[in-house]
Amino acid sequence: MNSKINSRVRLEDLARALKLSIATVSRAMSDSSRVKPETKQRVLSKAKQMGYRSNQIAKSLSSGKTNVLGVIIPRYDEPFFIEVCRGIDYYVRKHDYRILINSSRNSFKYEKENVLAFERGTVDGVAMCFTHETNSYEHVEELIDRKMPLVLFDNISHKIDGAGHVKIDDFSSAVKAVEILIKHKNNSIGYIGGTSKKSVFNQRFDGFVEAHKKHHQSFKTRHVLNCKSYHQEHEFYEVFNFLSKLQDVPNAFFCSTDNYAILCIKALTKLGYKVPQDIEVIGFGNLHYSNMFTPELTCVSQPSFKMGEKVAEMLLNKIDKGFFISNTDQNSEIVLPTKLVYRDTTR
Amino acid sequence: MNSKINSRVRLEDLARALKLSIATVSRAMSDSSRVKPETKQRVLSKAKQMGYRSNQIAKSLSSGKTNVLGVIIPRYDEPFFIEVCRGIDYYVRKHDYRILINSSRNSFKYEKENVLAFERGTVDGVAMCFTHETNSYEHVEELIDRKMPLVLFDNISHKIDGAGHVKIDDFSSAVKAVEILIKHKNNSIGYIGGTSKKSVFNQRFDGFVEAHKKHHQSFKTRHVLNCKSYHQEHEFYEVFNFLSKLQDVPNAFFCSTDNYAILCIKALTKLGYKVPQDIEVIGFGNLHYSNMFTPELTCVSQPSFKMGEKVAEMLLNKIDKGFFISNTDQNSEIVLPTKLVYRDTTR
DNA sequence: CTGTTAGCGCATTCAG
């Protein structure tokens, strides 16, 4: 046994000092109405005097509640996910919950590990976003079988029965963005996106295609890049190489993230093009730094903080209800609206 | 009692199914050598078959160890802190620990709340960075009195007895950066930094002053800005206003963060100056996006990920030793080296 | 309003 634990003052110590039973002290601490106001006062002041801190672990074991939510994100170093976490955190703190964030480091293997860890009773519910590698769902289905409240967000390729879902309409948002470029009389539009396995990228690309179809316009496959790199610098070179090899550079680009848009602009600038005079660019995300660049980025604004709040709200609801909102329930999916933010990379 | 908990399979269920005692099953699960290899196998396969997951809460209560570290950062939306968290996470996972990140939302009040939460036995140790508001230290001293291993990082104004400290040499790094600007024959150098209460900003500013002193050069107080705003846009306007009101714009700027440097460059560009041809700028931090801007930012590179690893290493050491490395111990402070990264905002 | 008792699930003595 650990000396740290033993040296702490427990309910029993308070009880002894006050010549009360542990039960009464416990009630007083949890502000139960079933205890005389006077003794409640005595307990509280004694607790303060002796520096009592309740042991959350013991509380959890006894009550079956940890007041902690597990959050699994693909990676830490993507501001979007951090924004979502902020939103979750902001919401749940108001309800006396905390969040335990685990990164999957872009790997399905770690994602499964993270899910496993949360099956060990340390959290009351789980919010998660799949990595781009994730293509099987036994791990989350198991989580649900174990009756763990679960809410998925952002990258949802297909619905998981028993889980909640919070997302944006990637497809329609992309359509709208590309339509802007089409309306601006760009007859040749390029696309730069990420690994196509990742559902959101697929959907944004599909939107790109749809917008063309809708307006009876065509695009060229050689104007489409699906980046395979994962580090800023590699990504930049991939984008730069792609652009520099093109004989016919498009008049506009739709990029599936702000990051790609910024790299795209940087590469175009390096190649001597002016944005937006020569070429227009639209990004996707609206990261906190997307307006720090010169020119400021025009992009689809994704409500990341809000998404976090909604995820949290849904998750706490599931926990409170003690059972699962079925997949057919209207509450099991929330689609948040996006909006186009016009700044300086479009004309 | 929660149905979720009751429906789980416990050691007792395994024991019954195998006609063994709980103790033996427990030993088998923890791979004790004091159990026959054959029965260990039986237990393990039965556990797998029945979908057993050990209850971490019960384990923690019994063992006095949670295998979780608490991390308190001033805010989520500053990439530097996230990088440090990544470093901590990366290191501790190798030792079977997880991290619970709490944001203080830039407020001393929340910081104290976070510390309090960690006094409730949910973590085995705490890593933290003070907010810019923090000016008293009873809360962390109490943490130490309660024998909680503690490591402070980044923003350390004075050492806390009993805690570990990990930082960079903000003062010297700033001196070196400003010396570069002086060597480039800039006879008028400006400074843009954050709230001066925050120790790191103070120290960087002191370095700015020292470099001037060392080279017998002077600077003008009207060329110094300590931003009070906290949101990107407000900050930008504060910087822009500051610069636009100057009759004599300096030939160079030293900024106490990359963020300020970027805003500074944006404002200068807007005012018609060219960076670095007309004005040189050096930032501080080397955020992941500091090389995405055009021109790429020259800056002091802070080893944030490494800082996280060091924090984690020190903290796990403290936990393992079960007592505290005293403040006089050489291990109680680590100062990490910085380096200047030359890119395109200096000539 | 208060006390007694029995768990929560696991680790760990102490016997054998």
Place this chain on the structure above:
DNA sequence: CTGAATGCGCTAACAG
């Protein structure tokens, strides 16, 4: 090598 018994600190029936 295995089992019985105890306790980690707290909550929650049940009694009074």
